[in-house]
Amino acid sequence: MTQATFSTRTMSSTFKRLKAQVDTPAHAHYTVQLKNVCKVYPQTRFNLLDINLTLKQGDFLFVTGASGAGKTTLMKLMYGAEQADRGEVRVVGTNVGLLKGNRLSHLRRKLGVVFQDYKLIPRWTVAENVAFVLRSQGVPKAEIDRRLYPTLKLVGLQQRADCFPSQLSGGEQQRASIARAIVGSPKLLLADEPTGNLDQDNALQVLGILKKLNSLGITVVVTTHDMGLIQAVKAPVAQLDQGRLQVVPAEQVI
Ligand SMILES: Nc1ncnc2c1ncn2[C@@H]1O[C@H](COP(=O)(O)OP(=O)(O)OP(=O)(O)O)[C@@H](O)[C@H]1O
Numbered sequence: 001m002t003q004a005t006f007s008t009r010t011m012s013s014t015f016k017r018l019k020a021q022v023d024t025p026a027h028a029h030y031t032v033q034l035k036n037v038c039k040v041y042p043q044t045r046f047n048l049l050d051i052n053l054t055l056k057q058g059d060f061l062f063v064t065g066a067s068g069a070g071k072t073t074l075m076k077l078m079y080g081a082e083q084a085d086r087g088e089v090r091v092v093g094t095n096v097g098l099l100k101g102n103r104l105s106h107l108r109r110k111l112g113v114v115f116q117d118y119k120l121i122p123r124w125t126v127a128e129n130v131a132f133v134l135r136s137q138g139v140p141k142a143e144i145d146r147r148l149y150p151t152l153k154l155v156g157l158q159q160r161a162d163c164f165p166s167q168l169s170g171g172e173q174q175r176a177s178i179a180r181a182i183v184g185s186p187k188l189l190l191a192d193e194p195t196g197n198l199d200q201d202n203a204l205q206v207l208g209i210l211k212k213l214n215s216l217g218i219t220v221v222v223t224t225h226d227m228g229l230i231q232a233v234k235a236p237v238a239q240l241d242q243g244r245l246q247v248v249p250a251e252q253v254i
Helices: 002-023 071-079 101-108 126-135 141-154 170-182 200-215 227-232
Strands: 030-041 046-056 060-064 086-091 111-115 188-192 219-223 237-241 244-248
Touching: 030 071, 030 219, 046 071, 046 219, 046 244, 060 071, 060 200, 060 227, 071 086, 071 111, 071 188, 071 219, 101 111, 111 170, 126 141, 126 170, 141 170, 141 200, 170 188, 170 200, 188 200, 200 219, 200 227
Parallel strands: 060 219, 060 237, 111 188, 188 219
Antiparallel strands: 030 046, 030 086, 237 244
């Protein structure tokens, strides 16, 4: 009797799981899905035209293009700082265009964003800058303490936890901002010109960290002008030109 009950339950849960798989909409398998996305800034006559892009969990993508080509705009569409005029932007299973207020904040917890100018709070230490992300989500102090050190270690800043941003080099500040972006265990990391203020050695170090995070399963999108950087890593490149996006597979990148 017990066994029969168990077996029925098991079958029922297996059935539910299989049914869920069958019922799962195609977009749920993508970390990023942009479908026919258009964005216009009438004041500057800037257009993104009919952008299509899909990224799965664990993908790594460079986005490149001339200054003003729309790299930052594309990133903003993905983290909900801008809304598409047409088309659909889905990130970690959520339609970003429909989100406002708390629901947008909730989505952003699943993303990490890294900026060229780091955006660290100057009067806070590295540890405080990184911990703030978790504090603002109501994570208990013991859990914050548990997560903080491994995250700083991952970016090589375990010895700099008590430094203020002004006491760090540019490369270290960027690594602190990466730690802040990943401490919440995001599925997607968006890095907008993360090496734009760095010399080549620091740029390669930051890129190495982004690749390491990618190897841990995080989907990573990096915008850059720097062809040297693109050539240092075998990854697909999305090229923005005149409002259009063309993805070149890693094997075809020269
Ligand atoms: N809020 C806005 N209102 C009007 N025009 C804007 C706005 N934001 C960006 N633009 C314009 O859109 C275009 C694309 O800007 P964007 O910052 O996305 O380019 P980018 O490729 O990131 O440039 P860069 O490499 O110089 O950072 C530019 O011409 C810019 O002036």
